[in-house]
Amino acid sequence: MSDVRDELREQLIEAFEGADYPVSNQMDLVPALPDGPGTRFEAGDVSFTAMELATKLADMQDFPYDDVETMVEDVLDALEAKEMI
Numbered sequence: 001m002s003d004v005r006d007e008l009r010e011q012l013i014e015a016f017e018g019a020d021y022p023v024s025n026q027m028d029l030v031p032a033l034p035d036g037p038g039t040r041f042e043a044g045d046v047s048f049t050a051m052e053l054a055t056k057l058a059d060m061q062d063f064p065y066d067d068v069e070t071m072v073e074d075v076l077d078a079l080e081a082k083e084m085i
Helices: 002-016 026-032 050-060 068-081
Strands: 040-043 046-049
Touching (some): 002 026, 002 040, 002 068, 026 050, 040 050, 050 068
């Protein structure tokens, strides 16, 4: 799954790097998304919208985040822990 993880990492960083860090909650990230909550992330045979990620991973995120890299790694770790990638 490392290829999928790497592809998703690139997409997530690109989508969220424009947020105004630090971010305190999921709503702080929405303005950075090119298509808002409907922004889609796809790699291999997995596909998620930002809204789906927010809903499925809410219990595993550790806000606030000071930078995009830390947040994206937490998202990817949560996806793996929930066996979504």
